[in-house]
Amino acid sequence: MANRHLSRTVAMQALYEWDFNGRKGNLTQIARNNFKNTAPGAEEDQFAFDLVAGVEKNLTDIDKIIQETAPEWPIEQINIIDRNILRLGILELMFLKEVPPKVAINEAVELGKVFGGGSSGKFVNGVLGTLFRKVDPASAAAPKEIPESNQPADSGVTQSQ
Numbered sequence: 001m002a003n004r005h006l007s008r009t010v011a012m013q014a015l016y017e018w019d020f021n022g023r024k025g026n027l028t029q030i031a032r033n034n035f036k037n038t039a040p041g042a043e044e045d046q047f048a049f050d051l052v053a054g055v056e057k058n059l060t061d062i063d064k065i066i067q068e069t070a071p072e073w074p075i076e077q078i079n080i081i082d083r084n085i086l087r088l089g090i091l092e093l094m095f096l097k098e099v100p101p102k103v104a105i106n107e108a109v110e111l112g113k114v115f116g117g118g119s120s121g122k123f124v125n126g127v128l129g130t131l132f133r134k135v136d137p138a139s140a141a142a143p144k145e146i147p148e149s150n151q152p153a154d155s156g157v158t159q160s161q
Helices: 004-020 027-038 046-057 059-069 080-096 101-115 120-135 137-141
Strands: none
Touching: 004 027, 004 046, 004 080, 004 101, 027 046, 046 059, 046 080, 059 080, 059 120, 080 101, 080 120, 101 120, 120 137
């Protein structure tokens, strides 16, 4: 099975092509063609097809979330790459929920860094981070746990035995 990062990349490329062409064409077929063209020899992964189908099915709701989370950026003015990376990230955060939110955000940020402009990663991180803090404020604000073996000796933390 292909890895999920590759599947997200193929899905993003398919969404870009579909959006660029006025949202015409069969997204599943576009994704299938992208597997053949950009990942020759890689096994097609159902996850990529689930992503494009999920974005297509929930496009109105996803775009509404983008508009609410980034109100200073009308959806049509967001760079087409960034717009479709945000769509994938929001799909994973709000609709699929198969991976932890921070993983979904990180994957979207990485796509932005690789395929977007110089500030795409920061933009995607800002929008998805804002959304995550809005829908799950407790998890977003929770401090990261430090494993006991990584705590400084003079941290004042007592270890139970």
